[in-house]
């Protein structure tokens with residue numbers, strides 16, 4: 201008996217529903233999508249305690265401590281499979297809960313649509329087979345007319361239109377979910393990135409973790425991006441599985457409907473052969489060892505040279521020292537080596553037979569053989585042409601789907617580690633953040649900050665010797681301290697430790713009698729204003745450059761003007777083409793503003809400033825905040841190094857005016873300077889040498905000692 205195609209239709213629907221039940225645990229057509237993983241429930245879900253540790257283990261290469269470069273593919277090893285499973289189990293609920301909280305109905309619709317889309321190819325094959333059968337019947341019975349043909353064509357067109365409409369609906373829905381997901385994930389990433397402090401970011405593993413987390417976040421930009429794994433490829437897995445099961449089911453229905461078993465075995469073997477041969481031809485190598493140390497190193501060098509060539513920041517030095525030929529030479533060497541490696545990898549790892557096989561158009565060759573079993577079917581049974589067509593299409597569809605599924609699984613495997621990096625990054629606790637139970641709020645006295653430094657030691661990560669060694673000093677509230685010393689003696693490092701930008705390894709740092717490690721850095725910073733030695737030059741307006749010192753007053757022209765006048769920058773800004781609205785050209789490292797303009801029209805409007813002029817803008821920014829009553833410490837790291845004598849005096853007069861209004865001391869001041877005539881103005885002076893304070897006292901006391909300070913002072917005046 202020929203297998204009747206119409207009898208398959210109810211079963212196709214059944215397969216879709218069964219698949220839904222299989223793929224979505226807790227989901228059945230009687231109980232549409234059970235309880236979503238709500239935030240409350242997820243909080244209680246036991247999360248792997250060490251996401252970061254798991255991620256780190258997956259990067260280790262063999263027994264040595266060397267790690268894969270960020271974004272490199274993890275080899276498919278049993279250990280990595282286990283890690284991928286752990287990461288997937290820990291991260292998926294969090295990601296899913298984010299998505300679910302945004303659009304529960306759209307997510308449900310998206311999953312359902314993906315299931316239906318998976319069934320569509322089989323349905324398409326079925327519908328075409330029915331059409332062929334109808335035409336065959338008409339031709340055999342002699343009733344064939346053009347109207348008959350047009351009718352069948354119209355039916356097929358209607359099916360295609362329905363499919364296109366469904367596809368459009370699914371894509372629009374997916375687009376909306378994806379846009380929201382992108383925003384949410386990017387926001388989460390920004391939030392965590394901004395929380396991280398300098399000591400945390402100085403860890404090279406953390407930097408790599410953030411880079412992989414970035415790749416994950418960027419992958420959200422791809423629309424089911426293959427090549428770059430997108431979290432929405434998880435959805436693609438659903439539709440591929442649904443498609444695969446449907447093909448298998450149609451095939452088994454046809455098989456048990458009369459096709460002899462030897463024909464089935466022959467068909468499956470011939471259809472699988474191209475995939476098996478291409479595996480033998482060398483593709484398997486990319487599964488096992490997709491990256492190598494050497495390649496990673498060479499590619500890093502090539503990238504570094506490319507960055508040098510493209511960057512404006514290094515341009516003056518590149519020109520002055522004629523670095524062009526060296527950059528080109530180094531890049532060429534690295535690039536050639538990389539290309540050679542690629543060629544060798546694709547050539548040497550596979551043998552002659554494999555190379556020969558890889559040059560044969562396998563799928564095309566074997567598709568001819570695939571017709572053999574079908575011809576056998578046609579001759580040995582009373583199968584209709586429609587069944588013949590359906591059988592053939594389903595068999596081919598099955599292998600195409602299986603191949604796509606394997607590819608997606610490979611991408612998913614790599615993507616899980618990127619997702620693990622994203623989730624691990626969100627669990628990072630900034631190193632300067634105190635434990636919640638030990639946190640103490642900053643006590644504002646209104647008289648300035650008392651600072652006690654006892655036996656403080658600090659070594660930069662990876663540094664061979666300590667930058668600070670047993671530093672001791674104490675400042676009373678409202679006092680002014682000048683830190684002086686030779687280059688590299690540790691002045692800026694000490695300033696950064698005092699500002700709680702850097703941590704310290706041992707010793708004590710007390711602020712108003714409280715261990716600084718118990719203060720929330722954010723709380724502490726609200727009471728501090730500073731000018732760093734390497735201050736930032738933002739490529740934006742003067743107003744924003746200054747206003748960033750105290751964001752709540754950023755839009756107040758009056759507050760910005762006052763800060764500029766205090767720093768002696770009023771005349772400078774009035775001479776600029778657009779006054780405070782003049783857009784300044786930073787040091788070239790920040791071209792973000794320019795990027796917004798696209799056509800480069802804004803670039804020409806950026807105004808350059810001299811080093812001293814920039815320094816006045818940075819001092820204005822510090823003054824924007826320094827005047828606030830809650831600010832109790834002002835720290836200036838060589839604030840006037842590029843200023844002329846008049847401007848320098850003006851700045852120090854202003855500092856005195858701000859910190860001692862009406863003669864009362866309200867703020868503590870620390871300034872680092874190489875101009876010892878300026879240091880005289882301070883109440884106390886700390887003379888630093890080789891990372892430690894070698895002399896401490898008033899100007900007169902230190903001169904009286906006749907030591908290092910006295911020698912330096914005599915040399916400088």
Ligand SMILES: Nc1ncnc2c1ncn2[C@@H]1O[C@H](COP(=O)(O)OP(=O)(O)OP(=O)(O)O)[C@@H](O)[C@H]1O
Nearest residue numbers: 660661663667685686687688689690691692693694
């Ligand atoms: N990021 C860093 N990583 C490692 N070592 C550093 C880093 N920054 C500074 N150092 C080292 O720490 C020591 C102290 O540097 P620091 O910048 O504090 O000196 P300084 O007294 O401010 O010098 P200068 O007067 O030139 O500004 C130096 O030996 C320097 O090489």
